Amino acid sequence: MKRFGKLSLLFAVAFCIALGAANAIAASKYPEKPITVIIHAGAGGGSDIFARTMAAAIEKERILPQPLVVENKPGGSGGIAFAYVAGKKKDPYFLVTAVTSFLTTPLMGLTPVGLKDFTPVANFAFDEYMLMVNTKSKFKTAKEAIDFARANPKKVTVGGTQLGSSDSICTYLIEKAAGVQLNYVVFNGGGEVNAALLGGHIDMAVANPGEALELYKSGKVRILGVFQEKRLVGAPDIPTLKEQGINAIYVQNRGLCAPAGIPADALKTLEEAFLKYTKTEAFKKYCKDNMLTEAYMDSAAFGKFLEEWNGKYAVILKDMNLIKKK
Template identity: 35%
Template sequence: MGRKVFICSLAVMFCVIAVMVAVEAKAAYPDKTIEFVVHSPAGGGSDLFSRAIGSILEKEGIVKQKIQVVNRDGGSGTTSLNYMFDKAGDAHVVMQFTTGPLSALLRGSSKLKMEDITFLTLMCMDPNLAFTRVESPYNDMKSVIEYAKKNPDKVSVAIGTVAGSEHISAHRVAKASGTQLNMVGFGGGGAASVAILGGHVDLGFGNVNEQMGQIEAKTIKPLGVMSPQRIPAMPNVLTMKEQGINAVYVQPRGFWAPKNFPDYALKFWEDAFFKLSKTKAYQDLLKTSYAVDSFMKHEETKTFVNDYIKVLKVDVDELGVYKKK
């Protein structure tokens, strides 16, 4: 008899402890190292952004756990999406998204689909611009387009990756102005820049952050910005719209989480990223990288990305990449 009572009380005690542990786990989320997944190899723009943000979150004490950046590069973003698919329900995995993973989603080659994603926040937008080397006769996009209209396919554009941000930008400009541009793929921003600096190609598109050093050194000159508004860092450069070309392109950066991400975790990260966006360190990071603060919470981000992808899909289809046989 005594033994039975003992076993019962032991069982009750275990249950209580288990519940307490569970409650505590919820209260103290996150309770282990957070994975920040990045789709690009270590050292790319997205990777460095994630590492910088991770370090600010830790230093400011917003996230009490360690944040580890995990590079799941490969398959033009597909590998990272598959990784997120496998991590469904894991409350300690967060991934940065930008145009790259979004186009990988569009391509449909990953196991992860749009409905499997828990959107957390949108952080900022990277503005893009069109530029040429200083020796070039053009001073604005308008004159380039005028020339291109008379000489179809004569103006060459250096493109980084196929269907990447430069390609989409160039395509939108060509489409809006009704011109034909000779777009040549260089496989990466570095090689494309060299070809433009060396005068081998007429025109380039790119991230303001990456081109600022060259602009300040007066080796290249901006022809027009792709954002809807002018960029504070270069108030004299007109937008494409102001030059009569109805083309806009921005590159969003934000965070998402896998499917079945717990609500408490979603709430935690919304708050964490909101607090982050108010820190001086983060604002400085935006300033040095010329990104525009565009903080959005979960619901807004979802709507934004849905709209963004719809527009992107049109371009990608027109460019004819990713076509299924």
């Protein structure tokens, strides 16, 4: 009996080793279990829609052999989600949504992790930004508004979300480009900004097309210009700010990042899968519905993009007095 016990122990050990070996072989066949996509914001927001649409399409079109599981970890301007995913070092089964806050939250010192703790995986699209006024506003063009603002410093109110957000950065870019001083009013969310604009409580608002276009189509707001080099394909009658002499260019990226140091083959699999996804009808429809500009970038290109904007944001945020001096 004793011998049998020893034998079975030996067998068990051998079995475990065999299992481990099998695991090692299977590891090259990434993914062998579902991949978790952590959304850095709450349900129903832009990043949530982005990730859920993607997960549904990838499963439906069988782009990956395993499903993507979507999980919201909102809070701390995205910091909670970023720290959580960065902590999964080298694990290719975790991805996190990356938009502006992916760079600005670490820069503002709100989370201990930063760009170096992640592997950029892919970028999918850009959110465009627009400057709009109530239809009843006396400002017919961006130039008129800026001329007025130049003559009356800090008199023109601009609504947007939390300081450090895309909205606030857009406002800052206008101030820099036109050499004016605006009065930025912070609201809790895009909906509240729109309500304040419609009620005539603020003069202008920064919005992305997803939030603004329905109000524009129904004639409630006038869009003075887009923060882009060229006019938008979906809205060719709206001028850019640049053609009105205000050189303010801004886009928000929509991408995914993984923890730093994931295996190269896993990264390759993900890149291929996401490139395939950007060719699907579901993705095209998502971009059209949400007025996004398609902009796929692979890991290397996305990494370069993030580096470049990280530098730009560092300057902007420092100028806005949002980077703590240590």
